[in-house]
Amino acid sequence: SQFYELANDFPPLFLVSIVLYWTLGFPVYLLLNWEGQRFFDKKDYEYEATTHFSPYSRLFRNRDRLAVLVSDIGVVAVLGALGFAAYTYGAWPVFLWYGLPYLVMNSWLVTVTFLQHTDARLPHYDEGDNFDFLKGALCTVDRNYGWIFNVLMHHITDWHVAHHIFSHTPFYNAGKITKIIEAKYPEHYMFDNRPLLRQLVESWWVHQASFLHNKYTPEKYKPRANKKQV
Numbered sequence: 001s002q003f004y005e006l007a008n009d010f011p012p013l014f015l016v017s018i019v020l021y022w023t024l025g026f027p028v029y030l031l032l033n034w035e036g037q038r039f040f041d042k043k044d045y046e047y048e049a050t051t052h053f054s055p056y057s058r059l060f061r062n063r064d065r066l067a068v069l070v071s072d073i074g075v076v077a078v079l080g081a082l083g084f085a086a087y088t089y090g091a092w093p094v095f096l097w098y099g100l101p102y103l104v105m106n107s108w109l110v111t112v113t114f115l116q117h118t119d120a121r122l123p124h125y126d127e128g129d130n131f132d133f134l135k136g137a138l139c140t141v142d143r144n145y146g147w148i149f150n151v152l153m154h155h156i157t158d159w160h161v162a163h164h165i166f167s168h169t170p171f172y173n174a175g176k177i178t179k180i181i182e183a184k185y186p187e188h189y190m191f192d193n194r195p196l197l198r199q200l201v202e203s204w205w206v207h208q209a210s211f212l213h214n215k216y217t218p219e220k221y222k223p224r225a226n227k228k229q230v
Contacts, residue, residue, distance in 0.1 A: 018204065021114070022107035033059065111200065112153070116140050116160050118203045121190060137164035138188040142178065145196055161189060 055065035159174035
């Protein structure tokens with residue numbers, strides 16, 4: 001797009017996209033499934049838009065419909081309560097007590113999710129690579145956020161690969177599983193121990209550059225001997 005072409009000549013424009021991700025990323029993802037799982041019409045192979053708010057969305061199973069509907073009612077109730085609070089106490093206090101913490105939560109959630117699933121070293125598979133669930137589950141990165149954040153986040157930051165493979169495993173067992181995964185699949189497991197800011201800048205630049213150079217076709221997977229960054 002023209003935006004990415006301009007940003008290529010003037011890189012600070014990428015800050016605009018970062019701000020948009022941090023402020024609107026999660027709500028737009030829920031509303032439009034932006035950057036989420038893509039579904040295509042089998043007949044014309046055209047992209048089908050979907051949302052997390054529809055009980056009939058392809059994101060959910062039939063048995064999930066009632067839960068989605070109840071969730072929607074809860075969202076409407078909260079929005080109504082926020083509107084009433086803004087009417088009673090003013091919009092600014094509501095923003096300070098609810099809106100600002102929400103933006104902080106949103107930006108942190110987007111940052112953690114982005115870094116877990118975005119890296120230039122992660123493989124992209126095609127039909128000739130015999131893609132399966134395990135290969136897809138291993139296409140993520142464990143990153144060190146420092147012991148404080150790792151503990152506060154229940155190690156979803158540095159033990160995330162285990163979550164992809166065994167999604168029902170309690171977080172306190174993920175560390176044991178991570179050691180097994182690293183030993184069993186050393187050519188696939190990736191852990192990044194570099195400074196977090198460097199990881200973010202590098203991953204974000206690669207992500208944006210993929211738009212600049214129209215790299216929509218996945219590159220064929222080539223196994224690497226060592227993916228652990230220390």
